[in-house]
Amino acid sequence: MKMSFWGAALGAIAGVAIAGVAALADSSHQHAATGASTAPAERKIKYYRNPMGLSDISTTPKKDSMGMDYIPVYEGEDSDEGVVKLSPGRIQRSGVKSEAAAMRVIRATVRAPGTVQLDERRVSVIAMRAEGYVQKVADVTTGAHVVKGQPLMEIYSPAISSAAAEYISTLNSKVTGGGEGVYGKGSRQRLMNLDVPEAAIVSIEKGRNVPIGVEWTSPRDGIVLERNVTEGMRAQPGDVLFRIADHSVVWAIIDVAERDLGALAVGQRAVVRARSFPGKEFSGKINVIYPQITKETRTARVRVQLSNPDLLLIHDMYVDAEIETGSAEAVLAIPESAVLAGGGRQSVLVDKGEGRFEPREVKLGHRGEGFVEVREGLAEDDPVVISANFLIDAESNLKAALKGFAEGAQP
Structure with a gap:
């Protein structure tokens, strides 16, 4: 009696389950038939990437060394090309x-070596414009410092004496009423053309005497670079007797590497240090960038003008320069x-x-x-x-x- 009851109950439950499964199957089939358009489209896998973020990829499914599956990358997921x-x-x-x-x-600093050169505009040459004879030479030697107007030598020249006599005659005629006129001005100009120092011409005007010897003086303050004169020698026109240079302003010629040339410009500040004076700085600015490159060293020359009041910097001295480059903007x-x-x-x-x-x-x-x-x-x-x-x-x-x-x- 009891067995028949439980058997009937189990049969009923099984029937309900079977009916439910059949209903679900039918429902699923019906949904597939009527709702196919709502199913998600199948995406295409482009490749598989490493699950640990490493840069290796695979065209087929695989596992890494730890047994982890590579992650599929679908079309459209890696749209950031190049990222x-x-x-x-x-x-x-x-x-x-x-x-x-x-x-x-x-801002950047260009460092380069260079040498000290004379300012070409501050060099004077004393040479005769007429034949003459050196009667006396002052106690001045090469390397000595002289000042403007300092006597250097005494010269006798027939041409200068003739011009001086002519000028005195003109001055005397003016005193007696003849007047100097154009001829008198021409006589003075003749002395100037012979490069007679102004002080000597003034002395002739005051003394009204033809000098036997004319005192030649220094045209500027500076250092005597050359002294090619001795007492009693004959000086021909064009002979360089003295060469005097002013060292109060000098040039630093800096050899800058070709690669740094584009960063340089006229007016940029430069600091120059002489190897002979450690710790001392000389400031200046670029005033010329020479338009040529030295083929052997591939360097360009840059000229920096320096003030040299103590005359520490001398000709051909080695220096090191630092040039500030860049824009203030x-x-x-x-x-x-x-x-x-x-x-x-x-x-x-x-x-x-x-x-x-x-x-x-x-x-x-x-x-x-x-x-x-x-x-x-x-x-x-x-x-x-x-x-x-x-x-x-x-x-x-x-x-x-x-x-x-x-x-x-x-x-």
Whole structure:
């Protein structure tokens, strides 16, 4: 009696279950027949990427060394072409750091050697314009310092004596009422044409005597570079008897490397240090950039004018110069460490956030103090990678190569 009751109950439950399954199957079949348009379309797998964020990919399903399945990447999921994606853990392990491009004043110092040269405009040569004889030479030697108007020698010249007699005659005729006129002015001019010092001409005017010897004086303050005169010698026209140079202002001729020539401009400040006077500085400015390159050394010559009141700087002395370059105006700049150079171009990695980095080509300008000017390719506040960027760049190149390989392997 009891067995028949439980048997009937179990039979009823089984019947309900079978009926339910049949109903579900029928319902599922009906839904498939009527709602096929609502089923999601099948997406196409492009490739499989490493589950640990490594840069290797596969065209077929596979597992990594730890037995983890590679993750499928469907079409449309990697729409950021050229963008490198890194996991937060990998970014931290690699030491990736970013810094925003900002407006900065870039200054750089060009260092180069040079020599001290005389200012060509401050050199005087004493030479005769007529035949003469040296009667006396002052106690002046090569290397001695002389002042303007200091006697150097006494010269007898027949031509000067004749011109002086003519001038005195003109002056005397003026006193007696004849007047100096044009002829008198011409007589004085003749003495000047013979390069007779002004002091000697004034002495002739006052004394009204033809001098046997004319005292020749220094035309400027300076150092005697040459003394080619001795007592009793005959001086021919054009013979250089003295050469005197003013050292109060000198030139520093600096040999600048060809690569630095574009950063230099007339007017830039330069600091010159002489090797003979450690710790002492001479300040000046560039006043000439010579338009030629020395073929042997690939250097350009730059002229810096220096004040030399103590006469410490002398001809052909070696010096070292530091020239400040750059503009006083702020320019868009990034750290030099952000620049990736190679393949004939220069680029940076822009940090787009969420572990994404975009390589971007840039055009650069002046460099200095660890920064480089960006003329094209970036905007202010664009963050660029300044540390471990070469690792991201290598991964970017690897990703591009692998993706090309994967696309080439697809039928």
